[in-house]
Amino acid sequence: MIEAPLRVAIAGAGMVARLHLDAARRAGARVVGVCASTPERGKAAAERFGLERSFDSAEELVTGDAADVVHICTPNASHFRLAELALRAGKHVVCEKPLATTGGEADALVELARGSGLIAAVPFVYRYHPMAAEARARVHGGFVGDVRLIHGHYLQDWLSEPGDNNWRVDPRQGGASRAFADIGSHWCDLVEWISGHRISALIAEAQTVLPVRYGSGRETFTGPDAGAGHGEAGGGTEVTTEDAVQVLFRTDRGASGTLTVSQVSPGRKNRLWLEIDGAGASLAFDQENPESLFAGSRAGNARLLRDSALLSPEAARLSVLPPGHPMGYADCFAGFVADVYAAIRAESSTGQDSAPAFPTFGDAARTVRLTEAVLRSARSRSWIEVPR
Ligand SMILES: NC(=O)c1ccc[n+]([C@@H]2O[C@H](COP(=O)([O-])OP(=O)(O)OC[C@H]3O[C@@H](n4cnc5c(N)ncnc54)[C@H](O)[C@@H]3O)[C@@H](O)[C@H]2O)c1
Structure with a gap:
């Protein structure tokens, strides 16, 4: 069971990343860092968001040891690769929609998530x-x-x-x-x-x-x-x-x-x-x-x-x-992220699948x-x- 606050990193620093950041903080997580399209933009975003560090690239952020959960808030075409890297690195993943730009890739992520036992969620927050x-x-x-x-x-x-x-x-x-x-x-x-x-x-x-x-x-x-x-x-x-x-x-x-x-x-x-x-x-x-x-x-x-x-x-x-x-809208993100983090904690304590209240990779693959x-x-x- 993870007793300490969950450690969260956010890839992307635009409109939706800000909502993820606020929701993660409301859920009591420790947001360790952020990245953007360049290392310089990442640094500026970390300062703006009041975060201790930035990552030079999204790849470094989703595969490194700094976080238990990664939020993928980058442009659509990067979602598949970053989510795949994150799951393979053992991270719980919150990936923005669309989960992937092809059905084949979305289905592959669903399979990968299922086999990993990790939590894999997509913010269809409405x-x-x-x-x-x-x-x-x-x-x-x-x-x-x-x-x-x-x-x-x-x-x-x-x-x-x-x-x-x-x-x-x-x-x-x-x-x-x-x-x-x-x-x-x-x-x-x-x-x-x-x-x-x-x-x-x-x-x-x-x-x-x-x-x-x-x-x-x-x-x-x-x-x-x-x-x-x-x-x-x-x-x-x-x-x-x-x-x-x-x-x-x-x-x-x-x-x-x-x-x-x-x-x-x-x-x-x-x-x-x-x-x-x-x-x-x-x-x-x-x-x-x-x-x-x-x-x-x-x-x-x-x-x-x-x-x-x-x-x-x-x-x-x-x-x-x-x-x-x-x-x-911001309350929707907060509710969603709170449920996802609760499931991560439940998974970590029981090692068993919970019935998620939140939209999953499977729901996102359907869309x-x-x-x-x-x-x-x-x-x-x-x-x-x-x-x-
Ligand atoms: N669930 C929702 O309600 C909702 C709402 C808005 C956006 N979104 C999704 O969120 C994602 C981002 O949308 P947005 O509106 O925040 O876009 P945005 O243009 O405001 O921000 C995109 C961010 O990604 C960063 N970025 C671009 N390329 C990158 C790379 N290679 N590595 C790291 N960072 C990179 C940019 O620096 C920027 O900070 C999209 O996939 C979008 O569909 C979802």
Whole structure:
């Protein structure tokens, strides 16, 4: 059993690394160091984050002796190799999504993790909004009745102009899919988790509305090291990854659904919205207003507020602030990381598999397979069966 605080190292120092850092600290871990795209950027990040050291490279960070757990928060194309190196070096791994840029690589990581006995988790953190957990509990408890329709969207606008650019646009760094892998994957993970249905077949239309981009990789969000790693400068860059995707799907339990994913919807910042319509009621969750759920029925509509006294046990567990004190995205990371670290401690003390509450490499591999199905369907303009 690990008695001392877990030792954590974070590869990458951009927007999401900062969330991992804060969540690790909230969970009582000792964050030993960080790295970025160059040793100099790594040093600057260590200072900015108040950390004792930086690593010259991500490879050194994930394989060295300094950490028990490594968080991989680098651009997508590096995830497979870094996660593989980390697992082979005996580290527990929190790897950002997408777990890999091909299904074969994602499946290989699932196998490697399974054989290692190590904890291997992926932050599909929207599951950690208490009201998303409440939606899941209600759907599983029969509140909506038989699920008939599942629909929604995930819309952003930060890549809607020709001058907007980022490493995600470049398939060598982001992978063959951009909008779907980046945000559509979150929607699918959340909707499958809430509904208990699996998307079994789909037909997709993908659009690249801006075939040339002129920016040199503006910062993704705020933060001095965000966006670093995008190589193009000046001139126009030809774009091959999709800006938007429309998906029509069927599920393994007889429902149908639609999903719109876009990074070019002006005014929409991070609008992940979903609705599940059953025989007796509907439930809708809006990530930008995560403190309530819409519950609709012919008998009347209601807005269910987050109040632990009225919530299911899992939603109440995640509800760490009193009602009326808004929780949000950073709290989701904190809840996720706390569960992962608890599982690491349990593993270390019992040597046995625990049933994880958090999304695993297996869940993440599924979203990589869904992404591949979307790209294949868009290319072939046909329905595709999604491998289970
Ligand atoms: N789970 C979520 O909700 C969520 C949210 C945002 C991003 N992400 C994922 O996190 C990852 C990072 O995204 P971001 O928004 O933080 O990007 P970002 O551009 O803000 O930061 C990327 C960081 O990686 C570093 N980097 C680049 N190449 C590197 C290398 N070879 N070695 C070490 N560091 C390197 C850069 O210096 C930078 O600090 C992506 O895979 C993204 O999909 C997940």
